Amino acid sequence: MTPEIFIKRHCRADTVKREHVIQPLWSGYGEVVRYSLTGKEAPTSVIIKHCSFPKAVNHPRGWHSDLAHQRKVRSYDIEQYWYRKWAPKCPPSARVACCYGDSYNEDTGQRLTLLEDLDASGYSARYEEGNIDQLIACIHWLASFHARFLHESPAINWPQGLWLKGTYWHLDTRPDEWSAMANGRLKSAAAALAKCLDQARFKTIVHGDAKVANFCFSPFHQQVAAVDFQYVGGGVGVQDLAYLLGGALSEQALADNMDYLLAQYFSELGRELMAQGESQAFVHDVLDEWQALFMIAWADFHRFIIGWSPSHTKNTEFSQKLTEQALDQLYGQ
Ligand SMILES: Nc1ncnc2c1ncn2[C@@H]1O[C@H](COP(=O)(O)OP(=O)(O)O)[C@@H](O)[C@H]1O
Numbered sequence: 001m002t003p004e005i006f007i008k009r010h011c012r013a014d015t016v017k018r019e020h021v022i023q024p025l026w027s028g029y030g031e032v033v034r035y036s037l038t039g040k041e042a043p044t045s046v047i048i049k050h051c052s053f054p055k056a057v058n059h060p061r062g063w064h065s066d067l068a069h070q071r072k073v074r075s076y077d078i079e080q081y082w083y084r085k086w087a088p089k090c091p092p093s094a095r096v097a098c099c100y101g102d103s104y105n106e107d108t109g110q111r112l113t114l115l116e117d118l119d120a121s122g123y124s125a126r127y128e129e130g131n132i133d134q135l136i137a138c139i140h141w142l143a144s145f146h147a148r149f150l151h152e153s154p155a156i157n158w159p160q161g162l163w164l165k166g167t168y169w170h171l172d173t174r175p176d177e178w179s180a181m182a183n184g185r186l187k188s189a190a191a192a193l194a195k196c197l198d199q200a201r202f203k204t205i206v207h208g209d210a211k212v213a214n215f216c217f218s219p220f221h222q223q224v225a226a227v228d229f230q231y232v233g234g235g236v237g238v239q240d241l242a243y244l245l246g247g248a249l250s251e252q253a254l255a256d257n258m259d260y261l262l263a264q265y266f267s268e269l270g271r272e273l274m275a276q277g278e279s280q281a282f283v284h285d286v287l288d289e290w291q292a293l294f295m296i297a298w299a300d301f302h303r304f305i306i307g308w309s310p311s312h313t314k315n316t317e318f319s320q321k322l323t324e325q326a327l328d329q330l331y332g333q
Pocket residue numbers: 022023024025026032047049097115116117118119213214215216227228229230
């Protein structure tokens with residue numbers, strides 16, 4: 001089925017017009033496209049995430065293995081499941097796009113996800129380098145999202161239908177990057193860091209790729225909505241937080257604002273949990289655990305960067321310093 005026919009059916013549109021590609025997907029797996037629609041009951045525009053799996057994959061770093069390919073294919077499947085089953089549970093303060101329908105053709109490998117156009121719904125702005133107001137809106141989004149799905153010691157098969165461990169960088173899925181690391185304290189501690197996160201008492205659903213580019217903002221930055229749920233799954237909230245902060249600001253701005261931004265997250269998380277009716281003692285325990293895990297989550301992402309690309313701009317002195325602190329914390333020094 002062509003995207004046009006698919007949209008027509010699912011949105012009851014009279015006409016459907018392909019407008020433009022917003023972004024090609026990673027490694028040539030497809031594209032994100034905007035369509036404009038007419039019809040009494042149809043939205044005026046929609047976004048389609050259209051994936052197909054070419055045989056020759058053009059990976060920018062040349063590290064293409066079957067494992068990585070399988071994981072990528074599965075990530076699109078998980079994203080569709082997320083939109084179908086979990087996204088409707090998000091509160092307005094953790095806004096996500098509404099999904100009008102999805103399809104997958106096993107024979108052709110074509111996959112279509114039909115989403116509300118968040119630009120048309122008032123989220124037409126994107127992140128501006130160094131904008132703290134926008135970053136705080138993202139932090140509040142994360143706090144609401146994590147509070148909504150927070151569980152104490154969830155069952156091992158939770159969250160159903162998503163990655164049991166969210167994020168695209170967790171250690172189980174990065175053996176090649178781990179092997180490529182130079183010997184040293186971080187490499188030796190990698191499994192222990194991952195274990196701290198895995199064995200946390202309080203778990204939630206993490207977005208798994210919560211960088212600023214995956215948020216859409218209202219023009220005055222107060223409201224925000226998230227996209228790109230390919231690595232959504234179980235985890236601790238501070239994994240998303242560490243990743244978000246590490247990619248949003250210059251090294252200096254991050255060093256200057258880190259404590260303030262962390263305080264924003266934890267106070268909002270506490271407020272949301274209280275609003276959900278949790279006891280003060282419970283909230284205290286969550287904050288206590290996750291505050292201690294922030295550094296660990298930071299070091300865990302730093303471990304991925306060091307193995308993947310040590311010359312990456314995210315391998316800053318500040319990041320190295322936090323990682324050292326995490327390792328000291330881990331070994332009780
Ligand atoms: N529902 C949507 N409404 C508006 N913009 C969107 C929507 N979905 C995606 N986009 C835009 O397209 C970009 C790419 O989509 P995304 O799902 O993140 O693809 P990728 O997996 O390639 O990063 C996003 O960063 C966002 O700017």
